[in-house]
Amino acid sequence: MTTILDGKGLADRMRAEIAEETAAFVARSSIRPCLVAVLVGEDPASRIYVRNKEKACEKAGMESRLVRLPASTTTDALLHLVRELNVDSGVHGILVQLPLPDGCDEKRILDAIDPHKDVDAFHPENVGLLSQGRPRYLPCTPAGIRELLIRSNIDTAGKHVVVVGRSDIVGKPMGLILVQKARGADATVTIAHSRTKNLPEITRLGDVVVVAIGRPKFLTADMIKPGAIVIDVGINRLEDGTLCGDVDFESVKETAGAITPVPGGVGPLTITMLLRNTLTSAIAATEQVNSPPEPSNAG
Ligand SMILES: NC(=O)c1ccc[n+]([C@@H]2O[C@H](COP(=O)([O-])OP(=O)(O)OC[C@H]3O[C@@H](n4cnc5c(N)ncnc54)[C@H](OP(=O)(O)O)[C@@H]3O)[C@@H](O)[C@H]2O)c1
Structure with a gap:
């Protein structure tokens, strides 16, 4: 008998666990984990993905912010936005929805995200930590x-x-x-x-x-x-x-x-792990400010 692996069911259970952990964190810190999604252009699939991420955040008790920008946005303007989000202590996760429109330098923009807020785990520092077996976040x-x-x-x-x-x-x-x-x-x-x-x-x-x-x-x-x-x-x-x-x-x-x-x-598990990484980031920013990075979910 073949087992059908129910990712949806597992994602629902894990999101309930994350919501509980988030509530406990908010209760002790008075800080709500916050994920900012940056959506450039009008790609319909990207709009749906970002909306699903927003809804999942809100359901887990996290704050979700959406920055929508026109397809004509320049690389420099995006870099400026990312730098602002990097220094905003109320932001714990930054997600730039891919693909970016032609003309935006995707690598430069992703590389500019503070690795501590890189909840997608695409930054070279996070890829390096993963390859050495001491991940900050898992993709x-x-x-x-x-x-x-x-x-x-x-x-x-x-x-x-x-x-x-x-x-x-x-x-x-x-x-x-x-x-x-x-x-x-x-x-x-x-x-x-x-x-x-x-x-x-x-x-x-x-x-x-x-x-x-x-x-x-x-x-x-x-x-x-x-x-x-x-x-x-x-x-x-x-x-x-x-x-x-x-x-x-x-x-x-x-x-x-x-x-x-x-x-x-x-x-459904992909968004669930995004919530997990955002919570890990918020906890690390407030409770482990001086500690070295801990493997968040690899072991
Ligand atoms: N479930 C989720 O949450 C989730 C998340 C991300 C992506 N996806 C989906 O997963 C799929 C892959 O996404 P991706 O971002 O990894 O795609 P991608 O960046 O387009 O990469 C596709 C990879 O598949 C390889 N490939 C293409 N045709 C092949 C073939 N005939 N035989 C062997 N290898 C082949 C390519 O090889 P080369 O490198 O040689 O070109 C490339 O490495 C897409 O359908 C995407 O929508 C789902």
């Missing part, structure tokens, strides 16, 4: 996957995890997290991408296969070994308006040992 989507594996009692220690996709947001940090000498990790990791040769031969080696490529129903049943754990990160909108993942769910679920659905799998 939200791979952190959600790690949490899903741990809480579903899927032990990755000594297992071969094949990650398909090498983006800075999902694939690479997923590999970095799982290869660490840590709880919920200790895996042997292969990262595959569009230049990988004989991909099906490689994915068939995976005890766990994580697919994050943005190609509808790409991973088919013949590409995994029987009993493999399949994590589908993809979110693709088909012509008829329905959503599907990067995994051909209907066929793969017959062969896999466990599989995440789309929607209702990895997606």
Whole structure:
């Protein structure tokens, strides 16, 4: 019997836990964790993502602020805004919604965010800390996957995890997290991408296969070994308006040992981990001002 890994259910439970922790923090500090989202331009998908993040923050008892700017906003203007948010002690998390419009220097803007407020964990300092196994924050989507594996009692220690996709947001940090000498990790990791040769031969080696490529129903049943754990990160909108993942769910679920659905799998966990990082940032800013960074959620 294949297990359907219920990311939505787990996200709901975790958001309730985070809301409780937030309430306790607010009670002892009188400070509300605050996430600022910066949305540049009119991309409809980005607008929906940011709205969902705002709603989730408010439900968890956090403050959420939205800065909306026109697509014509310059890199310099964005850098100025980020610097203002960096020094605003009432702000604990800064999220610049990607993609930015053409003409905005995405790297420069992300690099300008104070690493302590970089709750997406994209800043090179946070990537470096993660690669050394002492993360300040874990990047939200791979952190959600790690949490899903741990809480579903899927032990990755000594297992071969094949990650398909090498983006800075999902694939690479997923590999970095799982290869660490840590709880919920200790895996042997292969990262595959569009230049990988004989991909099906490689994915068939995976005890766990994580697919994050943005190609509808790409991973088919013949590409995994029987009993493999399949994590589908993809979110693709088909012509008829329905959503599907990067995994051909209907066929793969017959062969896999466990599989995440789309929607209702990895997606809801990403925002949950953003809330977790924002709370961690607020607590660190107020209660551990002089302490070195603690691994927030890696072990
Ligand atoms: N659930 C969530 O919360 C969440 C969060 C983030 C992203 N997503 C979804 O996850 C998917 C991937 O997102 P992303 O930001 O990581 O995408 P991305 O930046 O476009 O990266 C895609 C990666 O997939 C690789 N790839 C593309 N076609 C391939 C193929 N045929 N065989 C093997 N590898 C291939 C690319 O290889 P190269 O590097 O060689 O080009 C690249 O590394 C998208 O559907 C996105 O919407 C979901």
